[in-house]
Amino acid sequence: MSRIVYVNGSYRSYNEASVHVEDRGLQFADSVYEVIEVHRNHLVDPTRHLNRLDRSMSELSIQPPMSRAALLHIIRQIVRRNRVSDGTVYLQVTRGTAPRDFPFSDKSLSPTVICLARRFARGARDIVAATGISVQTMPDIRWGRCDIKTVMLLPAVLAKDQAGQAGASEAWLVDSDGLITEGASSNAWIVNQKGELQTRSLSHELLPGITRRTAIDVAGELGISVNEQAFSPQDAYTAKEAFNTSASATIMPVIRVDHRSIGSGKPGPFTTKLRAAFHHYAERLHSGKSSTGS
Numbered sequence: 001m002s003r004i005v006y007v008n009g010s011y012r013s014y015n016e017a018s019v020h021v022e023d024r025g026l027q028f029a030d031s032v033y034e035v036i037e038v039h040r041n042h043l044v045d046p047t048r049h050l051n052r053l054d055r056s057m058s059e060l061s062i063q064p065p066m067s068r069a070a071l072l073h074i075i076r077q078i079v080r081r082n083r084v085s086d087g088t089v090y091l092q093v094t095r096g097t098a099p100r101d102f103p104f105s106d107k108s109l110s111p112t113v114i115c116l117a118r119r120f121a122r123g124a125r126d127i128v129a130a131t132g133i134s135v136q137t138m139p140d141i142r143w144g145r146c147d148i149k150t151v152m153l154l155p156a157v158l159a160k161d162q163a164g165q166a167g168a169s170e171a172w173l174v175d176s177d178g179l180i181t182e183g184a185s186s187n188a189w190i191v192n193q194k195g196e197l198q199t200r201s202l203s204h205e206l207l208p209g210i211t212r213r214t215a216i217d218v219a220g221e222l223g224i225s226v227n228e229q230a231f232s233p234q235d236a237y238t239a240k241e242a243f244n245t246s247a248s249a250t251i252m253p254v255i256r257v258d259h260r261s262i263g264s265g266k267p268g269p270f271t272t273k274l275r276a277a278f279h280h281y282a283e284r285l286h287s288g289k290s291s292t293g294s
């Protein structure tokens, strides 16, 4: 099946779709995005994702390209046309195309909208989660507005590559005070000695993860305490459990940090319970794709 992508008003084949060479997303990373999970034919937490997209655009004065209903229509079309039952939808909005110049005084620029979907084999993430993943800590070299979800991802690309070379699949980024801000593409959590879920509180230093937010809600439903406080790599080494949250992997157990085993060295009971309950409590909007297809 050929993949279909949406670019600026039309649905095109993956190989034919393109953006202008002077798109500001390409030249300046002047662009924001969202990744939304598709789980069993449902979009997961679409309202929170689209709220965050609105906030990202507003923080950067990018004009919203269309109504929320129109964006949702495109997202659902892309899921349907690519027959995605389980996977992710990627939505990107750039400030638009203009002759290269740093300021963006031309307020009439029309944003570029790109939407792609990717299919996962059902249960593939569960297989990874059954074992858990390794993470590697390293300095956080990003900018001062990590709360805005921009495509300025080079530090994350380098961090994940370095983590891969160290045999890990995620990097945990450490600030100048020696505290973990978040993962390169996830929020970082531990289960501390008190049996609380611990994750850094929100600020300009980290992305307000949608999965992080929903995980806090799920913990509340399950009667598990959450402590929003930063922790160090040393705290992680001695934690009972560790995990990451992200839309593409939901709750992902972390069993090693910097080659040290965490807790029992296996996904722990808090993480496993949270992962199992996650989709039950997250917002689920039918993606529009028939549940009989796959």
Ligand code: PMP
Pocket: 035, 182, 183, 184, 185, 186, 187, 207, 208, 209, 210, 211, 212, 245, 246, 247, 248
């Ligand atoms: N932090 C960073 C830096 C990320 O890139 C991501 C994933 N995009 C997350 C956290 C997790 O956010 P979400 O739960 O919204 O996917």
